[in-house]
Amino acid sequence: MKKEQRRTNVEAEAVKRIGVIGVGEIGRAIVTGLCDGGDRSPEVFLSPRGARTAAELSARFPGVRVCAGNQEVVNRSELVIIAVRRQDRHEALTGLKVDDDKIVVNVMAGVAHDELRRILATDAPLVRAIPLPAIRERRSVTVTHPTHPAVDAFFERLGGVLPVADEAAFDAFSALTGTLTTHYAYLATLASWAVDQGIAAGDAERYLRGLFEGVGRSLGDETCSLHRLAADHETPNGNNERIRTTWFDPANSEALREALDGLLADLRQPGGEEAP
Structure with a gap:
C-alpha cells in the first residue's frame, strides 16, 4: 500500500x-x-x-x-x-x-x-x-x-x-492557559481574608467553592457574552460593582495585559526554556 x-x-x-x-x-x-x-x-x-x-x-x-x-x-x-x-x-x-x-x-x-x-x-x-x-x-x-x-x-x-x-493565534491561546492558577490563588486570597474576619477556614472554602461553582455553570451558556454575564451579576452601586471598580480598575487590567504580553513573547521566542 x-x-x-x-x-x-x-x-x-x-x-x-x-x-x-x-x-x-x-x-x-x-x-x-x-x-x-x-x-x-x-x-x-x-x-x-x-x-x-x-x-x-x-x-x-x-x-x-x-x-x-x-x-x-x-x-x-x-x-x-x-x-x-x-x-x-x-x-x-x-x-x-x-x-x-x-x-x-x-x-x-x-x-x-x-x-x-x-x-x-x-x-x-x-x-x-x-x-x-x-x-x-x-x-x-x-x-x-x-x-x-x-x-x-x-x-x-x-x-x-x-x-x-495559524500559530500566532495558537500562541495567544497558549498564553491564556497561563492564567489558570491565578484564579485558584485569587480564591485562596479570598478565603484567607475571610479567616482574618474570624470565619473558620473550612467554612470559608466551602462557601467560596459553592459560589464559584455557580459561576462555572453560568459559563456553560455560550449564548451570553462574558460582558453580559458580568452585567447580569452586578447591581448598579452594589457590592460587586464596588469591588470591580475599586480593585479590578484600569491599572489592574493593564497590568494583566502586560503580563500576558510578556508570556506571549516568551512563548514565541525560539529555543527559550519553559518555566515550570
Whole structure:
C-alpha cells in the first residue's frame, strides 16, 4: 500500500493505537479521559518517562501498556502525543524515527512546527494542541493547529476541539492557559481574608467553592457574552460593582495585559526554556 493511501486510511477511521511520550499531568489526563468509562477505548502505549504514573495507568486500564522506550511508542502507534517538558525535548526526541504515515500531536508549550520537524526529521503531519487537565473528565475544549480530521475527532471525543488558523493565534491561546492558577490563588486570597474576619477556614472554602461553582455553570451558556454575564451579576452601586471598580480598575487590567504580553513573547521566542 502506498504511503498516501495508508495516511488516508488512518484519517478515515477513529485512531485505535495512541502513543504518549512524556507521562506527566497532561499525559495522565489524556489517558484517563480516553480510558475511564469509555466503551471504545483505543490501545495506549506509554513511554517509560514518568515511570510511576505510567505504571499506575497500565495497572488501572487494561488497554494501556508501558513500552521499553520512546521508539517503541512511535512504532506501535498511529497517533503519537508528545507531552514532554519543553526543556526535555531534545533529550527525549532526538534520533527518533517517525514514519511519514504517523500523526504527531505536539502539546509542548512554545515549541513550533518548524522546530519539532527539525528535531524529528519527518514529513509526518504535525498538529499542536493545548489539552488541559479537565480533559480527564472529557469536559475541556482543546485548541489545535492546524486542523486535522483524525486529531479533531480525537479531541472532540475528549470534550471538544477548537482548531485555529495559524500559530500566532495558537500562541495567544497558549498564553491564556497561563492564567489558570491565578484564579485558584485569587480564591485562596479570598478565603484567607475571610479567616482574618474570624470565619473558620473550612467554612470559608466551602462557601467560596459553592459560589464559584455557580459561576462555572453560568459559563456553560455560550449564548451570553462574558460582558453580559458580568452585567447580569452586578447591581448598579452594589457590592460587586464596588469591588470591580475599586480593585479590578484600569491599572489592574493593564497590568494583566502586560503580563500576558510578556508570556506571549516568551512563548514565541525560539529555543527559550519553559518555566515550570
